Amino acid sequence: MDFKYVQTTCPYCGTGCTFNLAVRDGKVTGTAPYYRSPINEGKVCPKGTYAWQFINHKDRLKKPLVRKDGKYVETTWDEAYSIIAENFKKYQPEECAVLSSARCSNEDNYALMKFARGVLKTRHIDHCARLCHASTVVGLAASFGSGAMTNSIPDISESKCIFCLGSNTFEQHPLIGRQIMKAKAAGAKFIYADPRFTPTARQSDLYMQFYSGGDVAILNCMMGEIIRNGWEDKDFIEKRTKDYEELKKIVLLERYTPEVVGELVGVPAESLRTAAEWFGKAESATVLYSMGLTQHTVGVDNVKSTANLLMLTGNIGIPGGGVNALRGQNNVQGSCDMGALPNVFTGYQKVVDGPVRKKFEDAWGFPDGIAEPKNGFEITTMFNVLHDDPGRLKAMYLMGENPLLSEPDLNHVEEAIQNLDFLVVQDIFFTETCEYAHVVLPATCFAEKDGCQTNTERRVQRWRKAQEPPGEAKEDWRIISELSAVMGYADQFPYTSPEDVFNEIAELTPSYHGMNYERIGTPEALHWPCPTVDHPGTPILHTEKFATPDGLGVFHAIEWKAPAEVPDEEYPYRFTTGRIIWHYHTGSMTRRSKALDDEVKTGWVEINEEDAKELGVRNGEMVKVVSRRGEITVAAKVMEDIKKGVMFMPFHFVECAANRLTNNALDPLAKIPEFKACAVKIETIEEA
Ligand SMILES: Nc1nc2c(c(=O)[nH]1)N[C@H]1C(S)=C(S)[C@@H](COP(=O)(O)OP(=O)(O)OC[C@H]3O[C@@H](n4cnc5c(=O)[nH]c(N)nc54)[C@H](O)[C@@H]3O)O[C@H]1N2
Ligand SMILES: Nc1nc2c(c(=O)[nH]1)N[C@H]1C(S)=C(S)[C@@H](COP(=O)(O)OP(=O)(O)OC[C@H]3O[C@@H](n4cnc5c(=O)[nH]c(N)nc54)[C@H](O)[C@@H]3O)O[C@H]1N2
Ligand code: SF4
Numbered sequence: 129m130d131f132k133y134v135q136t137t138c139p140y141c142g143t144g145c146t147f148n149l150a151v152r153d154g155k156v157t158g159t160a161p162y163y164r165s166p167i168n169e170g171k172v173c174p175k176g177t178y179a180w181q182f183i184n185h186k187d188r189l190k191k192p193l194v195r196k197d198g199k200y201v202e203t204t205w206d207e208a209y210s211i212i213a214e215n216f217k218k219y220q221p222e223e224c225a226v227l228s229s230a231r232c233s234n235e236d237n238y239a240l241m242k243f244a245r246g247v248l249k250t251r252h253i254d255h256c257a258r259l260c261h262a263s264t265v266v267g268l269a270a271s272f273g274s275g276a277m278t279n280s281i282p283d284i285s286e287s288k289c290i291f292c293l294g295s296n297t298f299e300q301h302p303l304i305g306r307q308i309m310k311a312k313a314a315g316a317k318f319i320y321a322d323p324r325f326t327p328t329a330r331q332s333d334l335y336m337q338f339y340s341g342g343d344v345a346i347l348n349c350m351m352g353e354i355i356r357n358g359w360e361d362k363d364f365i366e367k368r369t370k371d372y373e374e375l376k377k378i379v380l381l382e383r384y385t386p387e388v389v390g391e392l393v394g395v396p397a398e399s400l401r402t403a404a405e406w407f408g409k410a411e412s413a414t415v416l417y418s419m420g421l422t423q424h425t426v427g428v429d430n431v432k433s434t435a436n437l438l439m440l441t442g443n444i445g446i447p448g449g450g451v452n453a454l455r456g457q458n459n460v461q462g463s464c465d466m467g468a469l470p471n472v473f474t475g476y477q478k479v480v481d482g483p484v485r486k487k488f489e490d491a492w493g494f495p496d497g498i499a500e501p502k503n504g505f506e507i508t509t510m511f512n513v514l515h516d517d518p519g520r521l522k523a524m525y526l527m528g529e530n531p532l533l534s535e536p537d538l539n540h541v542e543e544a545i546q547n548l549d550f551l552v553v554q555d556i557f558f559t560e561t562c563e564y565a566h567v568v569l570p571a572t573c574f575a576e577k578d579g580c581q582t583n584t585e586r587r588v589q590r591w592r593k594a595q596e597p598p599g600e601a602k603e604d605w606r607i608i609s610e611l612s613a614v615m616g617y618a619d620q621f622p623y624t625s626p627e628d629v630f631n632e633i634a635e636l637t638p639s640y641h642g643m644n645y646e647r648i649g650t651p652e653a654l655h656w657p658c659p660t661v662d663h664p665g666t667p668i669l670h671t672e673k674f675a676t677p678d679g680l681g682v683f684h685a686i687e688w689k690a691p692a693e694v695p696d697e698e699y700p701y702r703f704t705t706g707r708i709i710w711h712y713h714t715g716s717m718t719r720r721s722k723a724l725d726d727e728v729k730t731g732w733v734e735i736n737e738e739d740a741k742e743l744g745v746r747n748g749e750m751v752k753v754v755s756r757r758g759e760i761t762v763a764a765k766v767m768e769d770i771k772k773g774v775m776f777m778p779f780h781f782v783e784c785a786a787n788r789l790t791n792n793a794l795d796p797l798a799k800i801p802e803f804k805a806c807a808v809k810i811e812t813i814e815e816a
């Protein structure tokens with residue numbers, strides 16, 4: 129028997145834990161701890177523990193598939209490439225769109241970004257970061273000049289006061305949750321606000337249960353209290369920020385006093401006062417947030433408000449402080465860094481910036497040029513254009529995303545995608561989205577490839593190949609390179625290994641410039657920015673000055689606004705969506721992992737006890753949840769842990785897909801949809 133351990137990084141959430149894959153006779157058969165990672169020190173959550181179970185699942189895609197007469201038939205790579213090449217040749221760059229993947233490596237994303245802009249010459253490229261932390265990228269860039277988490281994961285344990293708002297950390301970033309427990313053990317106060325009494329809420333010293341969509345009001349209220357009591361950091365405000373007076377004027381308004389806000393969001397005024405006092409007086413304080421803040425039509429406002437609070441209290445650029453935007457997918461930070469966005473090349477270098485563009489043109493050497501210097505469509509815009517303006521977008525190349533379950537308002541998305549003439553999907557399983565594809569390409573998963581990914585704290589870490597892929601599956605970057613060669617661009621994709629791709633990334637990306645496989649291969653790996661080969665990397669941002677042109681942080685005076693759709697007589701309940709610890713997004717991997725699937729087989733809707741009583745709904749009863757966009761039948765989970773008037777559903781399950789109900793209303797700047805607030809009604813199903 130042949131047995132070995134292969135060290136790798138978790139393919140699920142943005143925490144970026146390291147573990148070993150146990151490999152027996154060439155097949156991955158388990159996981160084992162790897163103790164030297166400073167992030168997780170040998171521990172993992174259930175998804176990490178069982179991240180091996182889907183790898184050799186019988187459903188893995190093993191050969192390219194083409195649709196013929198409505199059926200998918202296996203084909204050779206050569207035929208698949210020539211069908212794709214022939215089809216894409218028919219369309220203008222403007223008619224093509226590309227979706228990249230936060231589940232794939234930096235090398236995969238870079239290759240696809242280059243394919244979009246260089247081979248297809250289209251400006252329309254985006255990925256699921258749009259549905260996730262687009263508000264963070266826009267909001268923190270406006271406040272600090274850089275849209276990334278400011279401090280490191282281990283640094284959270286140093287904080288004296290942690291305010292967690294819109295992040296269910298213990299279920300969605302469990303190994304960051306562990307840092308909260310370490311901070312608490314060292315005496316930190318932990319404040320938590322969420323419409324639901326989650327496992328994270330159970331660990332809090334102060335819990336505020338509020339109506340979804342009330343975040344700016346809460347943050348303004350806390351800032352008002354801090355200023356009224358003189359807990360603000362005057363020195364920091366004066367030396368390192370600007371536009372403070374406008375902020376001050378707004379947050380001191382009568383409408384943001386604890387009494388008024390308490391009434392608006394459904395929280396006792398006293399709790400708001402205590403939260404402000406703990407946060408304002410702490411030696412160091414941090415905000416941890418995630419989707420509860422970003423997935424709103426006011427997502428950018430929410431993010432800017434957290435930046436306001438942290439600057440007001442002088443908690444930026446110090447250990448135990450910071451705006452810690454917990455990024456979601458294993459490599460969503462990396463896919464943004466790689467320029468899988470409609471407005472930037474790698475490292476946030478703008479596509480409209482002349483010298484930047486010239487740099488990429490020269491380095492890439494496409495003889496017939498690259499995409500025009502203009503921002504492209506966001507993923508949400510792509511589906512709106514497909515739906516509302518048929519014929520404008522005709523072909524799409526999609527790698528490692530499953531929008532037919534993850535986008536808002538699925539009925540709209542289903543109509544939209546049928547307006548494509550040609551769709552290629554590259555995945556490891558046959559997903560809901562594959563059902564609309566003309567060609568499906570089998571990719572390798574994390575255990576079958578080398579590469580790297582960038583976690584939420586900007587740490588760039590390695591994946592290492594542990595086994596051969598199933599059937600004829602290939603690495604994503606290799607598929608893209610081979611296809612590009614068939615399309616006449618072999619010279620532009622000369623890579624023989626992911627390391628070749630990474631070296632090109634480092635060359636063209638200032639924040640990755642000092643990185644190479646050897647340097648990122650250590651247990652600590654490296655945080656960007658890392659501009660030179662002798663630079664140690666940057667765990668904490670903005671220590672001396674902000675990344676804005678004048679180096680100052682910018683306060684934004686922001687008023688609270690209601691969500692796009694609020695409860696009314698016909699749809700009287702606030703509806704919000706999210707996740708559970710056992711499953712991951714559209715479930716393509718976790719529902720094929722026996723241990724995780726055994727824990728939770730299907731979805732439910734959480735209903736407050738009193739609401740259930742009024743509705744005459746019993747625990748476990750099947751009910752219809754109806755919004756203006758669609759309806760689903762699902763079991764009711766009657767509980768006291770959710771605020772009265774609010775209902776919650778996990779969105780992982782196709783048979784009761786929460787996104788049939790969600791609202792496609794967008795934040796005007798970030799173009800992120802309002803997954804966290806719409807209105808629904810409940811209909812009981814008559815017994816037959
Ligand atoms: N197990 C598991 N872990 C994951 C994922 C997964 O699918 N499964 N996905 C990963 C990804 S990509 C992401 S982006 C992260 C997301 O991580 P989180 O943002 O922590 O997860 P969510 O469940 O979407 O939402 C968090 C909380 O927001 C609350 N909430 C709802 N409405 C509001 C509101 O209006 N305001 C506030 N402040 N809170 C509200 C919800 O009740 C919920 O508890 O998780 C990552 N980790
Ligand atoms: N209602 C509601 N909807 C939401 C959210 C919410 O909170 N509420 N959250 C949103 C957020 S934050 C996010 S991030 C999105 C996520 O939305 P998606 O990214 O669409 O969801 P995933 O299920 O992660 O899809 C990733 C796909 O990549 C495939 N894959 C995995 N590894 C590889 C690989 O190495 N190569 C290739 N080619 N494919 C691979 C998987 O099989 C899967 O099909 O969902 C969004 N949708
Ligand atoms: S916390 Fe996230 S990265 Fe760590 S094991 Fe769990 S899913 Fe993987």
Ligand SMILES: [Mo]
Binds near residue numbers: 259260261457
């Ligand atoms: Mo996400």
